[in-house]
Amino acid sequence: MTSQTIEGAAAPARLLVIQNDPTDPVGLLGTWWDEHGIGYDVVRADLGEPVPRELPAGYHGVVLLGGEMAAWEDERAPWLPDERALILSSVESSAPLLGVCLGGQLMTLAAGGVVDRAPVAEVGIYEIDLLPEAQGDPLFSVLPQGIPVAQYHQDAMLEVPEGAVVLASTPTCPVQAYRLGRSAWAIQFHPEVDAEILASWFPDDPEPVEKAGASVEKVMQDVVDREQEMLDGWRPFAVAFAEVVRASAGSPRP
Template sequence: MRLHYLQHVPFEGPGIIRSWSKNNNISLTRTRLYEDEELPPPREIDGLVVMGGPMGVYDAKRYPWLKKEKRFINNCIDRGIKVLGICLGAQLIADVLGAEVNSMNQKEIGWFPLNWNESARNHRLLDFLPTNQIVLHWHGDQFSLPGGALSLASSKGCANQGFLVDEQIMGLQFHLEITKDGLDELIQHSNNELKRSDGPFIQSPVTMLNAPHFEENHHTTRKLLNRFFSSPS
């Protein structure tokens, strides 16, 4: 399998997806959009992961490559390629599919409980999921559900935390994939954002880095990747 990921900033990489790919003999390539690298022809990949980033889907004036990225995502979807979006990636997919993406009343940054919906836990691809799980959130935008999408999860801070469309397209608002080193790097590059933010869903860097949830989240990530990318769309 040829898996490709789109990276928006240097400090938000694939996390545990990299080791999962290596352990499963999956080819993993990337496009660093922030360096204006060329996107591959969709015919040359079998799966796509769209990573997170601090920008919004509506920031094309500041980040012109967002337009070509959206076209690329749409082309991959049209070709039947499996597409997984994480945080900004999920928002970009939702936008491509015609759903609304807008700012939340308050940001969600830190480890907070997630409720996996019963419809998700009853789905054949996701029947291993627990009822509740503490996951890492880092977002100030939210999406509405694309047409025909199965709602996967919710939290107190955000009603729509994930969606699945036709077993081909998945969007997750949160970061199951992130490693402790990756979170440390994200905090270092986003410290100004934390200083400007407060509210019930904002945690301190120390609290986030000392959380005991990384391995559980990675276990979920590996199972999710195995199911999603191995099943026919």
């Protein structure tokens, strides 16, 4: 497990981050949480580090990152049952949770929703349509309509768990994000990636690229062209999640 903490930070709020794939680290989200005084530890499940089935003491939220495997491919990733158990226990205890792409799909399966191959794969920079329900959401209310974000998936959350509130969509993927309960969010997209991380996925996992009919050159140019817009838009999202975690920890801002 690797750790990251702001030196001298006053707040004890801390996240447990589950990394499912060597090419999908916490990335920009970690940078923004560092800036906001939120510490985090990364469990490298992809390297065999054990995933706890319940949130250990001393942590105040969970983040589940993406990965090449499908959410149901336990034979490829034998830690996934433990990750789904961690999700359920976190949702039941109302611990803040953010599931990113595969992480969101795992949350969907764990809570009784449906995940399967997407009718249309999404690869590249897509603009997110915020639904009316996003206006009152702690995270999505800080986002501008049509904010661009990186997508890289051939699976999708087709049916959300009972009681979930869908917050965002695209024309090709109706469930881009939802909230379950007060403080658990599943998102289909990747606010954590920069150009370097995204570029590493094309040779590592080419199948979604082929299914989406995407051009690597066009995707990377879009990343360059809209990089600042994405940084400016998604930093407040990361900060908003940090504030939910801080409130859960009962700790003041640094």
